[in-house]
Amino acid sequence: MSIYEKPFEKAEHAKRVADVRRRMRAAGFDLILCQDPANMCWLTGFNGWSFYVPQCVLVHVDEEWPLWFGRAQDAKCAQVTTDLPDRNIVPFSERLVQHKTEHPYDELVGLVQSRGWAKARIGVEMDAHYYTARCHAHLTKGLPNARFANNGDLVNWARLVKSPAELKLMREAGKICSAAMNRAIEKMRPGVPQNQVVAEIYHAQTVGVPGSGGDYAAICPLMPVGEGTSTPHLTWSDAPLPGNALTMLEIAGSRRGYHAPLTRTIHLGKPPPGIQDVAKAVVEGVDAGLAAARPGNTAEHVEAVWQAVLRRNGLKKESRVGYSVGLAYPPDWGERTVSLRPGDQTVLQAGMCFHIQAGVWLKEWGVAISESFAVTDSGGDRFCDVARELIVIA
């Protein structure tokens, strides 16, 4: 038995790299450096929890295969998880890890020079989470004759339309997410400590569903309770769930790193008057958005039809109602490309995937009921299947 089953064929990676090289030519780059772990994985298959040290994938317009550059102890992980030829796997010296004056990217400079790319037009991911100011400083200092520019998340944009193999994983992620959400709802009762509910979510996310084991999600389960629902990123405590409170649950299923996120709103105890009507309007708005999520329509159009439904129900809109999703690593499951918001004129294509994070806030309470979906010819096709309503636990 192999120690690692690759989720994609070598040919699929080759196609992705070819597409990226076309985009590089159009954008005027000879070489791009990708430190976003999702970009590294999408290009080469590289997969491991090593993104806490500097590492990257290099794509050159004239080279068939990318180069992997990373810590020596992770080179084996690159051999196991990618189809790269051994000569394209380039480790840096262990002693450079957390060194005060030297840096792993000093050796990356040497690699770029050794390939004859010291005067290249190099595109870097200026705002990728792990591309630190120090990475950039060592790189630009070491390559004074190169022309550096922000590559504008070129690979993130290339990831936007998913392949059939990717869509299969997204659907499996949706099933995992549904199972975890339903398990959480089953477990949530007044008096149950919050962390007990979150423990069940982690368990269900990881076990997955028959035939599809789960992977770690890019964001921990978020479950604000009561007043906490007004601050979305507060994490759980070990306090018991109250007998009368609003809670929101935002989680994702992850299958081979592909994420399908979902939000549901749960009321413990008798819900306040009016909240059911708002929940209905939110679901109606999501349905309108899903119907509009067809090839040829724009991202901002999806937001506009959602907003129109809210307006008709006398409700207040939010300006960004969703974002592109797919392959992701901590700390975020968004792809940092398309937003479903006014001004985003990206034209939708079949195979794009989004999280429509539909929420409405009134003075005292709010309702969020979201969906993850793929754009298809007949509209947005949902990945998850969880009750689409305000969930009341009396």
Next chain:
Amino acid sequence: MSIYEKPFEKAEHAKRVADVRRRMRAAGFDLILCQDPANMCWLTGFNGWSFYVPQCVLVHVDEEWPLWFGRAQDAKCAQVTTDLPDRNIVPFSERLVQHKTEHPYDELVGLVQSRGWAKARIGVEMDAHYYTARCHAHLTKGLPNARFANNGDLVNWARLVKSPAELKLMREAGKICSAAMNRAIEKMRPGVPQNQVVAEIYHAQTVGVPGSGGDYAAICPLMPVGEGTSTPHLTWSDAPLPGNALTMLEIAGSRRGYHAPLTRTIHLGKPPPGIQDVAKAVVEGVDAGLAAARPGNTAEHVEAVWQAVLRRNGLKKESRVGYSVGLAYPPDWGERTVSLRPGDQTVLQAGMCFHIQAGVWLKEWGVAISESFAVTDSGGDRFCDVARELIVIA
């Protein structure tokens, strides 16, 4: 019931900030910006999964309290989790999130200017995981009269010696880690899918132990199997555990973000000859290291005594045998300060905490049996309590 129970008294944060301001004066900084989420939390108490967008804590030498700067929707989280006065909580505009040309740090520039700090000597965390090249570019461009320098992880160094309240959380994290490790060992049997074991670990990490619920760990459970043990950061699959293989398990318990990591080596089936002797030598080496982990000894001395035990047993050393641990957020639970390795002459003090990640690799297999501990007058005091031997599951 309050929605958030703060883990520390206001006075403890005041003491930490005062210490940091002393260090800033000594290092010649007027102002430091801290984007490392652990530094943000340690200084102010701020705690939420919001580190995927630019945010930071500002400390000025002449100001009693730091400033929190972050996304508008996370300002409430700052109000709830910190004791900062409202005027010290400064949100940036939502529209700047993932904006192509503008950046949240353009508004940070405005904040620094409005306080009269535009010509300050500003120390930034050049290599903190989320301080991207673009954060730095917008900041330095917007403040051309400031003098920028790397602050050399000044706050990480200030975090090195833990207070009694922090040590209490570290000990609770150790108990959580022990429970999760024992649960995993109980669950590991030939034929059990890897992800089922990991699901139990997540569950146990989150449930915690009576009186101490668990929080998310900064690294997912790492459980390399068979040949995978030679690449430490490969994550789990849904393949069944084999009947005859080496596995290693590296996990942490996290209590209010404080981490106690632990590694154990498990052999499924009859272990190869000699491995028990190596396991004994590793534990003996750790014991020697623990005995040496007393105030006044250096970090490199701890490594040297560990190494001497290995040498006496005819085994090969590794050069870095451990690192400082404490408060941490994804993607890493190390503090990026002291390493137990040759050349690190940091003098140990009571209250420092380390993970002695003791491992030995032979040609065909290896053994890693680690401990997390606090430096005390009588040596390293372990946080966890799990069988200290090669664990054989026949």
